[in-house]
Amino acid sequence: MNNELYVKVHQEISPPLFLAFFTLITQVLVVLGNPEAEWSILGSVFAWKVVLFFYFWGFLSLKVPGPKFYGPVSPDGDVPEYATRGTQYFLVSNLLYLSVCFFKPDLCLWIYEDFSSIIAVLNLTALALCAVLFVQAKPRPGDVGLPKMFLYYRGVELHPRILDVDVKQWTNCRVGMLGWSILVTTFCIASNLRNGFAPGPIAHAILLNLYLLKFFYWETGYFNTLDITLDRAGYYLCWGCLCWVQVFYTFCAYYLVYYPSQSTLLGSLSIVVFGLLSLTLNYMADYQKEKFKANKGRCFIWGKPAKYLEVETVGSDGRKKKSTLLLSGFWGMSRHMNYVFELMLAFTWSLPGFQLGIWPFLYFIFLLILLVHRTFRDDKKCQQKYGAGWNKYCLMVPYKMIPYVF
Numbered sequence: 001m002n003n004e005l006y007v008k009v010h011q012e013i014s015p016p017l018f019l020a021f022f023t024l025i026t027q028v029l030v031v032l033g034n035p036e037a038e039w040s041i042l043g044s045v046f047a048w049k050v051v052l053f054f055y056f057w058g059f060l061s062l063k064v065p066g067p068k069f070y071g072p073v074s075p076d077g078d079v080p081e082y083a084t085r086g087t088q089y090f091l092v093s094n095l096l097y098l099s100v101c102f103f104k105p106d107l108c109l110w111i112y113e114d115f116s117s118i119i120a121v122l123n124l125t126a127l128a129l130c131a132v133l134f135v136q137a138k139p140r141p142g143d144v145g146l147p148k149m150f151l152y153y154r155g156v157e158l159h160p161r162i163l164d165v166d167v168k169q170w171t172n173c174r175v176g177m178l179g180w181s182i183l184v185t186t187f188c189i190a191s192n193l194r195n196g197f198a199p200g201p202i203a204h205a206i207l208l209n210l211y212l213l214k215f216f217y218w219e220t221g222y223f224n225t226l227d228i229t230l231d232r233a234g235y236y237l238c239w240g241c242l243c244w245v246q247v248f249y250t251f252c253a254y255y256l257v258y259y260p261s262q263s264t265l266l267g268s269l270s271i272v273v274f275g276l277l278s279l280t281l282n283y284m285a286d287y288q289k290e291k292f293k294a295n296k297g298r299c300f301i302w303g304k305p306a307k308y309l310e311v312e313t314v315g316s317d318g319r320k321k322k323s324t325l326l327l328s329g330f331w332g333m334s335r336h337m338n339y340v341f342e343l344m345l346a347f348t349w350s351l352p353g354f355q356l357g358i359w360p361f362l363y364f365i366f367l368l369i370l371l372v373h374r375t376f377r378d379d380k381k382c383q384q385k386y387g388a389g390w391n392k393y394c395l396m397v398p399y400k401m402i403p404y405v406f
């Protein structure tokens with residue numbers, strides 16, 4: 001594709017199409033997973049109460065006094081400030097929610113049955129938030145002349161704050177990730193209430209919640225990733241976490257309420273065991289890099305001193321800085337072994353729906369596309385950051401994800 005056509009497709013054609021497609025598909029999914037559900041546009045009083053309470057809870061968690069975490073300096077020289085204590089937020093919220101469910105299990109059925117209204121409210125509020133972010137953003141020199149729809153979709157600001165709260169921490173972490181956890185628990189309880197003892201959804205909920213516990217434990221590490229340091233706060237990220245995650249990422253658990261899982265107790269136990277293995281490997285891969293960075297290269301990986309490549313980066317002030325790229329452990333096998341384990345986990349936790357066709361595997365398929373695309377985006381980012389050093393690293397670790405395959 002020539003450059004002019006690429007720019008036209010990327011900036012003018014794709015944003016309105018993606019926006020309409022993804023927003024519409026959220027309601028389609030609700031009905032696809034539960035044929036008794038009806039489309040909703042404005043939501044219900046119950047849905048507004050649930051969503052607004054949940055937003056408030058996430059906001060409150062960022063206002064609790066406590067130590068602050070400072071993210072990497074942005075290209076504009078800003079140092080974003082984040083709240084900590086993600087693990088406590090996750091555990092307290094889940095314990096409170098499970099206690100409420102213990103006394104009022106029907107709440108899970110109400111949420112399940114009114115899910116289309118909840119998604120409608122999430123859609124309306126998330127689209128409105130993206131509009132606010134778009135309008136209040138300070139125009140950046142590089143964005144002048146870009147189509148408005150493109151800016152709305154991609155976002156303008158990197159670290160916007162509303163009421164002195166970092167918007168991306170609120171949308172991605174505190175609402176997005178906790179919402180995913182609470183909804184999967186809700187659908188697991190709804191499955192068990194409607195279909196009798198259902199080990200498949202329980203296995204799914206256990207794995208997902210352990211995965212999200214790991215996310216919150218590592219929350220400050222997330223502030224160094226592409227989503228935070230490169231992606232702006234717009235429809236892709238903010239609507240994505242407030243609405244898309246809630247309907248698409250939870251779809252397997254939602255689907256298993258109407259279409260009961262056939263997974264036996266033994267099958268479900270095996271799913272948990274294999275899922276735990278994948279989760280541990282994913283964590284170990286992420287941890288090796290964290291440990292390596294925290295100790296500035298002086299650490300042991302798999303019992304041996306870490307091997308690394310010395311590289312250079314050019315800072316925003318134009319000055320060169322020395323840096324290192326890990327060559328040991330999983331980071332010597334491929335450039336993204338962590339993604340392989342993440343995909344193994346997503347596949348495993350979809351297995352409780354193995355007899356129900358492709359639908360319980362939608363998230364796995366989406367993740368496969370997202371992560372493959374992300375390996376290209378990450379290569380581009382690292383190439384810009386490390387230049388020739390990155391090219392050398394790619395020669396030493398030639399595979400993006402699966403050794404000898406890709």
Ligand SMILES: NC(=O)C1=CN([C@@H]2O[C@H](COP(=O)(O)OP(=O)(O)OC[C@H]3O[C@@H](n4cnc5c(N)ncnc54)[C@H](OP(=O)(O)O)[C@@H]3O)[C@@H](O)[C@H]2O)C=CC1
Binds near residue numbers: 289335
């Ligand atoms: N469920 C989902 O939807 C998704 C989940 N994830 C998960 O989130 C976690 C984080 O993923 P993500 O942020 O995408 O990517 P990575 O954790 O793979 O981080 C990539 C970054 O790490 C640094 N890096 C890369 N190679 C090396 C090396 N050899 N030595 C030292 N530093 C290196 C570079 O950043 P720099 O040097 O600038 O620090 C690079 O940009 C993973 O567990 C992943 O599986 C990710 C995406 C989607």
Ligand SMILES: CC(C)CCC[C@@H](C)[C@H]1CC[C@H]2C3=CC=C4C[C@@H](O)CC[C@]4(C)[C@H]3CC[C@]12C
Binds near residue numbers: 172227236245
């Ligand atoms: C427009 C939409 C169809 C696309 C929206 C995509 C976003 C919702 C997701 C893009 C990247 C995703 C994530 C990255 C890394 C993560 C770390 C992991 O440990 C937990 C999940 C996540 C935060 C994940 C969440 C969804 C995205 C932001």
